[in-house]
Amino acid sequence: MHLLTKTPLSEQLKPLVGKPVSAIDTPSLVVDLDAMNRNLARMAEFAKKHDVRWRAHAKMHKSSALARLQMQAGAIGVCVQKTSEAEAMAAGGVHDIYISNEVIAPAKLARVAALAGRLATENGKLAIAVDSVEGVSRLAQAMNDSRTSGGNPISIDVFVEIDVGQGRCGVAPGSAAVALVHEIRKHPALRFAGLQAYHGKAQHVRSAQERRDLIAIAAQDVVFTRKLIEAEGVPVELVTGAGTGSMVCEAASGVYGELQAGSFMFMDADYAANERDPAQPHFEHALFVKTQVISSGVQHAVCDAGHKSHAIDSGLPKVHAPDDAHTLNYFNGGDEHGILRPAGPGIRVPALGQMLWLIPGHCDPTVNLHDCLIGVKGGLDTGKVSRIIRVDARGALT
């Protein structure tokens, strides 16, 4: 690979297309496209069955090409977490975007307003979450400034975020949310579109029953808040929320109209450790780090993928075993190395040069470490490289 040239990695990797999986250099981030497409189809079917919309969270893959694929599969649009992610998605041809997060800096809000105007001219739409009076008035100011400087006289959809148990953003359920709805309705450039009620903490609670209990409380908070808002004569058109861990609960609640799940498409090792709810579609691992053994001894081997290749915030990667047999354990060897030890007696240390596949602990920050994903069809053993997918919102943090 010509790393010293200025050619983008996506261009450098193009000659790989059509080549066998064995031609992929290590360490590389690889997507099993067959598994990913099955995950997408299962999600689309699930959403249809439960009569809920599905707005895939693009913070996970940060790729406009994958966002477009999700929309072809049935997603209504995408969620993003950052203004710059929204800009990258729009530049990549995604036109229905919801910033499911609070934006407070005037300079960023000016970009939000400009993007809302741009998307409106392309029959698209931008929406955003708020959780403060100050946030509402700054957003309104940005929208008004954009109008007076020749921007489109459009309004932006605004969701009031309520904290249903995560203890992150969001106002308390009840009267604080009602007050915010009134604030939004004072500004002609803002349109109250509904409630965001995402329970991040519930996603990785291992017990399926405990997740059900947490989302039941969240749904009660939503119903209580919605009643108060509607008592003031204001309809609550949509309740949006849910992630991969709890989406079956929100879908069954009859309260949520839109699911924001994202990780199901790649399914990381941390999500796989959750007890599966029987109602949950079967989501397969589709994201892997291909790695090679570069040193092999009596007790352990060392591979070339450390935590510059995969995030470790949600635990170390698992070594993929095609038959689900757990044969090797991965231990932290630093930023460029992984230590591999047999999981039990009678299992051999992998040989020098052996190729292995790691399942990252957490897909979102793992993807953000890479410029490109290498899409493979036909399986990880005998498949071929089918496409190179740019992570075009990589590093979009502002």
Ligand SMILES: Cc1ncc(COP(=O)(O)O)c(C=O)c1O
């Ligand atoms: C607001 C919001 N919605 C949805 C999601 C998607 O969750 P997941 O990727 O775990 O399915 C996240 C993830 O952190 C989030 O922050």
